[in-house]
Amino acid sequence: MKKTTLFVCLITAAALLAGCAGKKKDITVDVEGLASSLAQETVTSGSLTKAAADPQTVYFFDENSYDSGVTYRSDGSIACEVAVITCKDASGTSDAEKKFKEHVDSQIELYESYNPAEVEKLKNAVIKSAGKYSVLCVCDDTGKAESLLKEAGF
Amino acid sequence: MANRKRYTGTTGRNRPAGKNASSARSSRTSSRRKRSAASDDMMVLKLLLLVVAVLVIFEGRLIFTMFTQQKGPVITAVSGGGDDKVQTASVEKTDDTASADNNSEENVPAQAEEADASQDADADNTDASGSSERASSGSALAGFSSLDADAAAQAQSSDPQTTSASSDGSSIYDENGYVISEHLDNDCVVPMQSVSVDDSYFSDAVFIGDSRMEGFRFTSGITQGEWLTSVGMTLTSISDSKVATPDGNITVYQGLSGRQYSKIYLMLGANDLGFWPWEEFLPTTLSVLKQFHELQPNALIYICSCIYVEESKVVTDYVNNANVIEVNKGLLQACEELPYCWYVNLNEVLSNGWQSLIQDASEDGVHLYEHYSKIMLSYLKNHYVSDTAAGSTASSSSTTEKTTEAGEDAAASDSAASDTAGASGTDTGSAADANTDTAADAEAGADAAADAPEPPPDNVNGIIIVN
Numbered sequence: 001m002k003k004t005t006l007f008v009c010l011i012t013a014a015a016l017l018a019g020c021a022g023k024k025k026d027i028t029v030d031v032e033g034l035a036s037s038l039a040q041e042t043v044t045s046g047s048l049t050k051a052a053a054d055p056q057t058v059y060f061f062d063e064n065s066y067d068s069g070v071t072y073r074s075d076g077s078i079a080c081e082v083a084v085i086t087c088k089d090a091s092g093t094s095d096a097e098k099k100f101k102e103h104v105d106s107q108i109e110l111y112e113s114y115n116p117a118e119v120e121k122l123k124n125a126v127i128k129s130a131g132k133y134s135v136l137c138v139c140d141d142t143g144k145a146e147s148l149l150k151e152a153g154f
Numbered sequence: 155m156a157n158r159k160r161y162t163g164t165t166g167r168n169r170p171a172g173k174n175a176s177s178a179r180s181s182r183t184s185s186r187r188k189r190s191a192a193s194d195d196m197m198v199l200k201l202l203l204l205v206v207a208v209l210v211i212f213e214g215r216l217i218f219t220m221f222t223q224q225k226g227p228v229i230t231a232v233s234g235g236g237d238d239k240v241q242t243a244s245v246e247k248t249d250d251t252a253s254a255d256n257n258s259e260e261n262v263p264a265q266a267e268e269a270d271a272s273q274d275a276d277a278d279n280t281d282a283s284g285s286s287e288r289a290s291s292g293s294a295l296a297g298f299s300s301l302d303a304d305a306a307a308q309a310q311s312s313d314p315q316t317t318s319a320s321s322d323g324s325s326i327y328d329e330n331g332y333v334i335s336e337h338l339d340n341d342c343v344v345p346m347q348s349v350s351v352d353d354s355y356f357s358d359a360v361f362i363g364d365s366r367m368e369g370f371r372f373t374s375g376i377t378q379g380e381w382l383t384s385v386g387m388t389l390t391s392i393s394d395s396k397v398a399t400p401d402g403n404i405t406v407y408q409g410l411s412g413r414q415y416s417k418i419y420l421m422l423g424a425n426d427l428g429f430w431p432w433e434e435f436l437p438t439t440l441s442v443l444k445q446f447h448e449l450q451p452n453a454l455i456y457i458c459s460c461i462y463v464e465e466s467k468v469v470t471d472y473v474n475n476a477n478v479i480e481v482n483k484g485l486l487q488a489c490e491e492l493p494y495c496w497y498v499n500l501n502e503v504l505s506n507g508w509q510s511l512i513q514d515a516s517e518d519g520v521h522l523y524e525h526y527s528k529i530m531l532s533y534l535k536n537h538y539v540s541d542t543a544a545g546s547t548a549s550s551s552s553t554t555e556k557t558t559e560a561g562e563d564a565a566a567s568d569s570a571a572s573d574t575a576g577a578s579g580t581d582t583g584s585a586a587d588a589n590t591d592t593a594a595d596a597e598a599g600a601d602a603a604a605d606a607p608e609p610p611p612d613n614v615n616g617i618i619i620v621n
Contacts, residue, residue, distance in 0.1 A: 052377045
């Protein structure tokens with residue numbers, strides 16, 4: 001009896017643990033809405049504008065993995081920026097994160113001599129993925145960014 | 155008979171005999187069973203606690219939601235790998251800081267109706283290129299404001315120096331909405347064309363510049379062109395600047411060493427305002443432009459004037475309009491000496507009429523708001539060099555001399571600018587893939603020459619906006 005109870009408990013625990021990691025591919029993100037929210041609510045040192053340029057031409061994603069996206073950039077005075085992209089599938093997000101990181105590293109190198117005050121924001125850049133979506137957020141309020149991303153399912 | 159000691163065996167224990175022995179044994183057995191049962195219960199209890207702990211850790215939020223009946227987000231695992239720069243800061247709610255000095259574009263005074271002449275010559279002493287102390291001024295976010303002519307007109311100040319009138323009461327703007335005092339009577343200034351081009355004109359263009367050019371790229375709405383831009387780039391040390399490309403960070407010269415372009419748009423000078431000595435600015439600029447020409451022999455080089463700054467907002471003393479004027483003198487001189495270089499006089503639309511940037515066209519006095527970037531794009535779309543040498547410009551005869559020169563150079567098969575402009579006839583081979591739009595340019599130029607001058611389109615607040 002005891003052994004039976006023990007066995008049942010172990011099976012239940014295993015089932016619960018397995019159920020925790022099975023829903024990442026079901027997420028749906030409002031790319032435009034999320035990008036807009038991040039741009040408006042996390043940047044206080046300036047303003048960001050939705051760029052007409054395709055993020056692919058800015059961050060140089062692999063064409064085989066990138067699908068579409070939105071990017072918000074500044075007038076050139078601050079390092080803050082937001083990019084929310086959709087990959088063709090979840091496996092493409094690794095390339096997206098890699099390109100985001102390379103971009104941030106490049107910006108850090110430039111801003112160290114141009115405007116050192118902006119470097120801290122770049123070092124605290126938020127780069128996250130969920131499902132087939134990837135996000136880059138360089139902002140003044142990373143806490144707010146994390147909160148918005150969490151609400152969006154990241 | 156002496157009492158016999160009971161046989162205790164090797165253990166020395168007193169063994170009860172008969173019924174007492176069996177009852178003792180049974181009592182010991184039951185106690186052992188009780189102890190065993192108790193330990194089993196404890197183990198099960200511990201396991202249950204473990205299960206509960208696992209539930210709380212992994213599904214705690216769900217359980218909380220279930221009990222509180224609040225709708226919560228779907229918990230998904232983070233799938234991304236690699237280096238993660240996420241900072242696990244605590245969530246803080248911040249209030250929007252509405253600044254008293256709201257620099258939202260919606261509240262910007264009409265740029266064509268007003269001009270700010272009351273410039274404060276004093277400047278703060280912090281870095282100007284980026285202006286780290288910017289938070290106090292505040293700003294609207296996300297740049298979603300749209301041109302509101304009525305609101306802009308209503309914001310007109312009663313101070314005569316901030317109106318569009320000059321000291322004698324006449325308008326500072328011409329019929330095209332350009333600042334009269336910024337007109338340049340020079341053959342190498344790009345003329346206004348009666349026919350505006352669209353974005354496709356820039357498909358074979360490369361834009362080289364500093365943070366202002368980057369800001370233009372992302373806020374003007376332009377959709378075409380290649381970009382070799384980098385914050386902090388200077389004309390006087392351009393070889394040290396690196397730009398990001400799909401192939402990694404490279405120099406501007408490396409970026410110009412591959413694909414051939416028909417046009418090069420250059421916007422530099424803002425980071426050269428502290429350059430010294432000024433006598434060396436022109437030779438340095440000429441050297442850079444000549445190298446560009448060697449790498450891109452078929453390209454017209456459009457040199458954008460250094461846009462004025464709003465000195466009251468700038469925090470570095472050498473970033474001032476007197477130095478802007480010096481830089482522009484050097485750029486104009488370079489254009490006079492090099493036939494393939496043309497001067498794009500942006501201050502015609504971005505000046506307040508008193509050799510300063512339009513008031514509140516920028517948050518930090520240097521980088522333009524979205525609205526003014528769009529104005530700049532419109533200006534580029536109706537200021538270009540047409541392909542034919544003579545009679546191609548409908549607006550000004552003063553440019554004929556420069557275009558005539560270009561025509562003569564083309565006849566001598568020397569000038570790359572002329573070759574680019576007349577690319578339908580000549581081809582250097584390496585520029586084959588850069589000349590797709592030059593035929594269209596030729597047609598546009600020919601049409602402009604053939605048609606009678608048309609009135610300027612959509613004149614909003616005196617500024618021509620072409621979308």
